[in-house]
Amino acid sequence: MSKVTRRNFLKLSTGALFLSGMAGFTGCVESRRPGNLTTLIDCNLCDGCVDLDAPLCVAACRQRAIERIPDPVEPIPQPFPRGEIEDWSNRKDVLDRLTPYTHLYIQRVDIIDGDGGERTIYVPRRCMHCDNPPCATICPFTANHKHSNGAVVINSDMCFGGAKCRDVCPWEIPQRQSGIGIYLDLVPTLAGNGVMFKCDLCYDRVRDDRLPLCVEACHRFAMVFGQKRDIEMEAIRRAAQVGGYLYGMRENGGTGTIYLSPVSFDKVNDAIDSGPGRPHMAQVERHLEKASVLESSVLLSPVIGMGAGLAAAALVAVKGRGGDGGGD
Ligand code: SF4
Numbered sequence: 001m002s003k004v005t006r007r008n009f010l011k012l013s014t015g016a017l018f019l020s021g022m023a024g025f026t027g028c029v030e031s032r033r034p035g036n037l038t039t040l041i042d043c044n045l046c047d048g049c050v051d052l053d054a055p056l057c058v059a060a061c062r063q064r065a066i067e068r069i070p071d072p073v074e075p076i077p078q079p080f081p082r083g084e085i086e087d088w089s090n091r092k093d094v095l096d097r098l099t100p101y102t103h104l105y106i107q108r109v110d111i112i113d114g115d116g117g118e119r120t121i122y123v124p125r126r127c128m129h130c131d132n133p134p135c136a137t138i139c140p141f142t143a144n145h146k147h148s149n150g151a152v153v154i155n156s157d158m159c160f161g162g163a164k165c166r167d168v169c170p171w172e173i174p175q176r177q178s179g180i181g182i183y184l185d186l187v188p189t190l191a192g193n194g195v196m197f198k199c200d201l202c203y204d205r206v207r208d209d210r211l212p213l214c215v216e217a218c219h220r221f222a223m224v225f226g227q228k229r230d231i232e233m234e235a236i237r238r239a240a241q242v243g244g245y246l247y248g249m250r251e252n253g254g255t256g257t258i259y260l261s262p263v264s265f266d267k268v269n270d271a272i273d274s275g276p277g278r279p280h281m282a283q284v285e286r287h288l289e290k291a292s293v294l295e296s297s298v299l300l301s302p303v304i305g306m307g308a309g310l311a312a313a314a315l316v317a318v319k320g321r322g323g324d325g326g327g328d
């Protein structure tokens with residue numbers, strides 16, 4: 001168990017400095033201070049754990065995820081009038097993309113330099129924990145919420161798995177497991193399709209002043225975790241020191257995840273293997289400022305009106321059940 005205290009934050013930072021050959025970091029955090037918790041992911045330090053059986057951060061995250069997801073019912077109800085069953089329960093070992101069981105994975109990016117040489121970087125990918133998360137704003141069942149510590153958390157007890165959050169997420173982060181969740185207790189073929197899952201910033205741990213599992217597991221101190229202002233200052237300082245590039249401070253209006261790369265993110269994005277479950281690294285405008293995104297999301301949802309009424313029923317149904325995504 002590790003507390004996010006001045007001492008271990010400095011320990012993390014000192015390790016990072018040792019590995020990167022940098023000096024001069026003076027930041028510190030107290031996680032009980034109000035404000036957004038933010039992660040700096042330093043791609044100068046991450047080596048993808050290529051010499052190990054699996055990346056340590058991914059293994060730690062996945063173990064927690066698997067333990068928290070129940071087995072789906074059999075057979076899984078076919079959604080009507082449209083909708084696709086997404087069942088990953090027999091593919092829990094998939095590690096090369098995001099799934100309901102893999103909330104963090106490592107993107108290997110092979111980049112051709114200007115001089116024709118090749119450079120490989122490793123990019124741990126998971127939810128960005130946006131400052132203004134469209135996934136939480138759009139959720140018709142209010143199952144998705146940004147907490148005061150910055151964590152964007154889907155309450156699996158209230159989620160119907162309609163995937164609106166994925167539709168409006170600029171990176172299409174949340175992933176659906178069908179055949180589980182509250183929709184099975186109501187009208188399983190008409191409303192919902194399972195539960196959406198993504199990184200919750202280890203909400204239960206950070207609430208207790210512990211580090212996220214992935215941050216704690218990384219043996220190269222490639223992730224630094226703390227208060228937004230401190231982490232942003234450290235990101236800017238490191239980027240200036242190595243001539244690096246930052247991603248996440250402005251994307252979608254600002255996020256709680258900042259990447260530092262030795263090559264530009266235009267080049268990273270050109271080289272990255274993106275697609276379902278494999279997020280891009282393109283520039284992203286603030287998503288909710290585009291009215292068309294919201295409008296089309298609403299129009300595309302055939303159950304959204306019915307959803308509000310069902311949500312009330314669901315709230316009654318879940319009363320008395322505990323939820324990890326409870327209020328602050
Ligand atoms: S990255 Fe996507 S899922 Fe995560 S908070 Fe932002 S909009 Fe939501």
Ligand code: SF4
Pocket residue numbers: 060061062103104126198199200201202212213214215
């Ligand atoms: S913060 Fe927790 S849930 Fe999110 S990627 Fe890290 S270990 Fe996984």
Ligand code: SF4
Pocket residue numbers: 045046047048049055056057058106122124217218219220221222223
């Ligand atoms: S972040 Fe750390 S644990 Fe994860 S792949 Fe990179 S070096 Fe390994």
